[in-house]
Amino acid sequence: xxxxxxxxxxxxxxxxxxxxxxxxxxxxxxxxxxxxxxxxxxxxxxxxxxxxxxxxxxxxxxxxxxxxxxxxxxxxxxxxxxxxxxxx
Amino acid sequence: xxxxxxxxxxxxxxxxxxxxxxxxxxxxxxxxxxxxxxxxxxxxxxxxxxxxxxxxxxxxxxxxxxxxxxxxxxxxxxxxxxxxxxxxxxxxxxxxxxxxxxxxxxxxxxxxxxxxxxxxxxxxxxxxxxxxxxxxxxxxxxxxxxxxxxxxxxxxxxxxxxxxxxxxxxxxxxxxxxxxxxxxxxxxxxxxxxxxxxxxxxxxxxxxxxxxxxxxxxxxxxxxxxxxxxxxxxxxxxxxxxxxxxxxxxxxxxxxxxxxxxxxxxxxxxxxxxxxxxxxxxxxxxxxxxxxxxxxxxxxxxxxxxxxxxxxxxxxxxxxxxxxxxxxxxxxxxxxxxxxxxxxxxxxxxxxxxxxxxxxxxxxxxxxxxxxxxxxxxxxxxxxxxxxxxxxxxxxxxxxxxxxxxxxxxxxxxxxxxxxxxxxxxxxxxxxxxxxxxxxxxxxxxxxxxxxxxxxxxxxxxxxxxxxxxxxxxxxxxxxxxxxxxxxxxxxxxxxxxxxxxxxxxxxxxxxxxxxxxxxxxxxxxxxxxxxxxxxxxxxxxxxxxxxxxxxxxxxxxxxxxxxxxxx
Numbered sequence: 306x307x308x309x310x311x312x313x314x315x316x317x318x319x320x321x322x323x324x325x326x327x328x329x330x331x332x333x334x335x336x337x338x339x340x341x342x343x344x345x346x347x348x349x350x351x352x353x354x355x356x357x358x359x360x361x362x363x364x365x366x367x368x369x370x371x372x373x374x375x376x377x378x379x380x381x382x383x384x385x386x387x388x389x390x391x392x393x
Numbered sequence: 394x395x396x397x398x399x400x401x402x403x404x405x406x407x408x409x410x411x412x413x414x415x416x417x418x419x420x421x422x423x424x425x426x427x428x429x430x431x432x433x434x435x436x437x438x439x440x441x442x443x444x445x446x447x448x449x450x451x452x453x454x455x456x457x458x459x460x461x462x463x464x465x466x467x468x469x470x471x472x473x474x475x476x477x478x479x480x481x482x483x484x485x486x487x488x489x490x491x492x493x494x495x496x497x498x499x500x501x502x503x504x505x506x507x508x509x510x511x512x513x514x515x516x517x518x519x520x521x522x523x524x525x526x527x528x529x530x531x532x533x534x535x536x537x538x539x540x541x542x543x544x545x546x547x548x549x550x551x552x553x554x555x556x557x558x559x560x561x562x563x564x565x566x567x568x569x570x571x572x573x574x575x576x577x578x579x580x581x582x583x584x585x586x587x588x589x590x591x592x593x594x595x596x597x598x599x600x601x602x603x604x605x606x607x608x609x610x611x612x613x614x615x616x617x618x619x620x621x622x623x624x625x626x627x628x629x630x631x632x633x634x635x636x637x638x639x640x641x642x643x644x645x646x647x648x649x650x651x652x653x654x655x656x657x658x659x660x661x662x663x664x665x666x667x668x669x670x671x672x673x674x675x676x677x678x679x680x681x682x683x684x685x686x687x688x689x690x691x692x693x694x695x696x697x698x699x700x701x702x703x704x705x706x707x708x709x710x711x712x713x714x715x716x717x718x719x720x721x722x723x724x725x726x727x728x729x730x731x732x733x734x735x736x737x738x739x740x741x742x743x744x745x746x747x748x749x750x751x752x753x754x755x756x757x758x759x760x761x762x763x764x765x766x767x768x769x770x771x772x773x774x775x776x777x778x779x780x781x782x783x784x785x786x787x788x789x790x791x792x793x794x795x796x797x798x799x800x801x802x803x804x805x806x807x808x809x810x811x812x813x814x815x816x817x818x819x820x821x822x823x824x825x826x827x828x829x830x831x832x833x834x835x836x837x838x839x840x841x842x843x844x845x846x847x848x849x850x851x852x853x854x855x856x857x858x859x860x861x862x863x864x865x866x867x868x869x870x871x872x873x874x875x876x877x878x879x880x881x882x883x884x885x886x887x888x889x890x891x892x893x894x895x896x897x898x899x900x901x902x903x904x905x906x907x908x909x910x911x912x913x914x915x916x917x918x919x920x921x922x923x924x925x926x927x928x929x930x931x932x933x934x935x936x937x938x939x940x941x942x943x944x945x946x947x948x949x950x951x952x953x954x955x956x957x958x959x960x961x
Contacts, residue, residue, distance in 0.1 A: 311689055317573040323498055330494050339655060341484060342649045348480070349635040355620040357634045359480050363487050370494050377497065378687045382680060 322380035326373050337366055410745055411556050417749035418554065422756060425592050429577045429585040439795040442582035443509040443772055449675045453591060455688030460590035461672050462493065462663065462693050463597060463753060464762040465546050466513065466724070466824050468700065473723020474639070476730075477713045479627060481639035481652070482704055486697040488659040491840020493693055495664035498687045502843040504682035507674035510769070511667050511835065512777035518842040519850035522782040527857040529773040531834045532667045534861060535694075536770035538823040539666070540808035541761060542570055546724060547759030547819055548812065553728065554752045564813045570756075571812070574763045575805030578771070579798045586764045593757040594692065599753035601699035603747060604727075607734050608706040619702070622709035628688065633708075640893070647891050654894030655825070661900070665835040668769035707729055722821045734839030771800035819881065822873045825894065829868065833899035834860035841907050848911050855910030860903030867895040874959055 341348055341359065348359035411457065440446055467489055474482030494723060506514045510530040548567035552559075555566070575587050612619040624630040632638060639655070640648035663669070675683035707716060707730040719725045732750040735744030775797040780788050788796075838856045841848040867890050874881050876888030892898075 323501075326494070327498055330491065334660070336492060338653055341480075342652060345636045350633075354617040355624075356616075357480075359634060359636065360483065363483050367487055367490055367697070370491060371690055371694060374494065374497055374687050374690050378683055381501070381683060385680065 321382060322377045326377040329373055330370055331368055333369055337362060403538040410748075411710060413742075413745050414748050415555065417746070418752055418756070421753045424588065425757065426573060426577060426760075429589045430580045430583045432581060432588045437791045439509065439790050439793050439797070440488065440585065442794050442797055443671070443776070444507075444675050445471035445583040445587055447675055447677050448588065448682075449677070449685075451676070451684040451688055453587070453683050454593045454672075454676055454681070454685035455692060457587050457590040457675070458669075458672055458685055458689040458691035459696070460594040460597075460758075460761055461669055461765050462689065463594070463696055463758065465543055465759040466551070466821075468597065468696075468758055469546065469724040469755065470551075470722060470824075471697070471700045472704045472730075473716060473720070473726035476623075476626055476707035476711070476716050477627070477639040477699050477723045479623075479629075479633040479708075480636050480728070480762075483701055484636070485659060486700050488656045489663065490690065490697050491661040492660045493686060495661060495692045496669065496673075496716050496940040497683065497690070499839060499843065500682045500686045501662060501668060501679045503673050503839070504634055504676055504679040506843070507670075509671075509674070510772040510776050510783070511670050512773065512935060513669075514670070515838065515853060516781075518848060519853045521850065524850055524853055525781050527814075527854050529777040531830065531857050531861055532773035532777075533770055534865070535667055535831045535835070535861060536766050536773070536804070536828045537808055537811065540766050540770070540804070541812045541815065542820055542824040542827075543759055543763050543766070544808060544812035545816055547756070547763070548722075548816065549720075550728065550752075550755050550759070553725070554756070564816050567812050567816065570759065570763070571805055574760055574767065575802055577760070577807070578764050578767045578801045581764075582797075583671075583768060586761070586768055587675070589757065589761045589764055593754070593761040596750070596757055597754045598692070598696065598831070599750060600750045601696055601703070601799065603750055604706075604731060604734065605699050605702050607747065608702065608710075608730070611706075611734065616702075619705050623705040624708075626709040626711070627713040627953065629713075643893075650897060651893045654875035654892060654897045657900070658825060658828050658832055658894055658896045661836050661896070662832035665831040665834070665839060666766075666769075666828075667773065667831075668765040670835075670839075671769045671772065672765070699736055703727060703730060706734075710734070711949075721819070724821075742751075767776045767801055767804050771797050771802040774804065775800035819879075822868075822881070826864070826868050827943055828913075829894065829896045829899065830864045832896050833864045833903045837900065837903040837907050841904075841911075847915070849914045851914030852907045852909075852911030856903050856907035857911075859906035860899060863902045864895050867899060871895065 340362070348357065348362070350358050352358055352361060400599045425532050457751075471482060471486050471489065474485050476482070502513065503729065506517050508516070510515060510528070511532060514527050515524050517522075530814065544567050545563075548563040548569045551564040551570060555562070555565075557566075577589065581588070609616075609619070620634075624633040625634045629638070632641075637648065637652065640837050642648075643651060659689040672686075673682050704726065707726040710733045711726065711729045716723050716726045717730060718728065728751065731748055735747050744807040773795065779796050779800070780786060834857050837860060838853055841852065848894060870887055870890040871893055872880060872888045872891070873893050875883070875885035877883065880888075
């Protein structure tokens with residue numbers, strides 16, 4: 306930890322919202338890709354009507370992206386605002 | 394099968410209907426082109442020409458960005474992929490959306506360092522002519538193949554729309570569209586591009602909504618029966634929703650790697666296309682740029698959902714064999730579906746209106762994307778190579794705008810010529826190639842120069858040239874180019890590289906080369922680096938204090954302010 310940078314804001318929010326966004330979406334995408342390649346029978350299994358596990362996973366991944374993007378946008382704004390107060 | 398194709402393909406509309414469609418189409422497209430040309434900048438300001446004055450609000454910006462993302466190849470190709478390959482097509486639609494997530498991460502630092510071209514962004518890290526030339530070379534090798542694909546796709550679509558077929562009609566359609574777009578770009582600049590992109594996204598959303606409503610009505614608003622019918626129509630009901638149809642022809646490990654490679658190419662490549670980066674520069678500040686991308690995610694997501702439904706309906710109503718017979722890439726699926734939904738060859742007014750709406754949306758889509766890409770390529774030539782390398786920045790503003798206009802003409806003529814001469818070949822791989830080049834040159838270079846303080850000019854050059862050489866070389870050595878019956882040159886034997894998609898090798902190679910180049914360059918000439926303010930200590934301090942501008946000292950003030958107005 307650099308002693309010269311003051312840490313005034315120890316909020317519960319993550320220090321790097323961009324990193325959280327990248328890690329969450331990247332790992333979800335990696336897992337999704339692995340599942341699609343390795344477990345094709347599982348992805349083709351029907352869960353509800355004609356909808357398969359694979360289609361639900363695609364929808365989930367899309368909604369995850371939208372949700373994390375909105376969160377990232379808000380947190381990045383808050384972070385910039387708090388940095389602005391500290392003095393820039 | 395062939396009578397069915399004749400019935401559903403748009404060229405089989407009867408005379409009256411075709412005249413109605415054509416009139417509606419012209420009444421729709423011609424005023425839009427006029428608006429586009431008239432909305433050009435009043436004065437020859439370079440800031441106006443390249444970035445429309447950086448005044449775009451986040452909502453309009455999102456419409457524009459969604460328009461940039463949803464190119465003709467994306468909309469038509471994804472619909473066709475869903476229709477033919479089922480689950481794999483759905484995955485492609487998701488990847489298009491995910492690549493906006495990559496752009497969301499890049500948007501903030503990219504806007505903070507935005508100039509007029511990617512060359513300006515990299516020049517903050519590595520000033521000098523060598524880096525600019527490298528960026529221009531990469532930009533052109535991404536843009537020109539992309540333009541060729543979009544233009545030849547537009548030619549086929551328009552010829553089908555006008556009821557003509559054959560290579561002559563397609564080539565004249567390409568020339569017609571190309572000339573229109575070049576005029577729009579030359580006179581309108583970024584202003585014209587923005588107008589046409591906004592209109593195009595709205596029309597495309599409207600068309601997708603209309604088609605989706607009609608097709609869901611056809612299936613009594615039941616997605617279950619739609620999916621079941623799609624499985625039946627695909628000819629492979631058991632495998633339709635099973636992953637792996639896209640590369641089903643290949644052997645086991647290669648097809649899996651190709652699947653992963655294609656998805657990674659789409660996710661990482663689309664976000665790094667030069668015209669996307671140029672579009673980020675039109676936002677007034679970094680926070681607006683980020684919000685723009687966030688809003689665009691919603692729009693693109695909605696359209697991807699619509700694409701999935703339309704692809705299912707195309708498989709159900711037209712049938713995958715008919716789609717593949719009309720075009721192996723499946724790009725005609727959307728138009729065939731529209732013809733089928735409109736009620737076959739002789740249709741009522743509502744059906745003809747649907748055909749007009751979809752045709753205009755497809756036509757505007759090609760037009761808008763070609764305009765955006767032409768602008769980005771022209772910027773690389775006029776701003777990076779001509780102004781900063783050949784003239785060393787000694788230019789007046791008016792002359793630079795004139796150079797940009799001439800460069801647009803040049804790029805337009807070059808790509809029209811190429812698109813006409815390769816007409817009839819299977820050029821779809823060019824679109825994957827340009828995405829692969831973008832993913833394996835521009836992504837590593839952007840990530841390093843935006844987030845790593847130790848990146849040097851040598852590293853940048855190694856990344857750009859190494860990534861370019863690796864991507865193009867491997868593509869030429871792959872099965873798409875030679876050796877297989879479906880390849881471009883079936884008789885040649887250059888195919889020692891087993892994969893169709895190159896990014897799994899070329900992307901790590903470019904990252905490695907960038908790191909090696911930076912480390913080796915610094916070790917070889919530490920004195921020079923210190924003299925230019927690039928010492929390791931300075932970079933570390935910069936990184937520690939949260940500053941993200943460890944570039945050469947002389948560039949710091951430019952980077953912190955918004956870019957200097959004349960780009961010098």
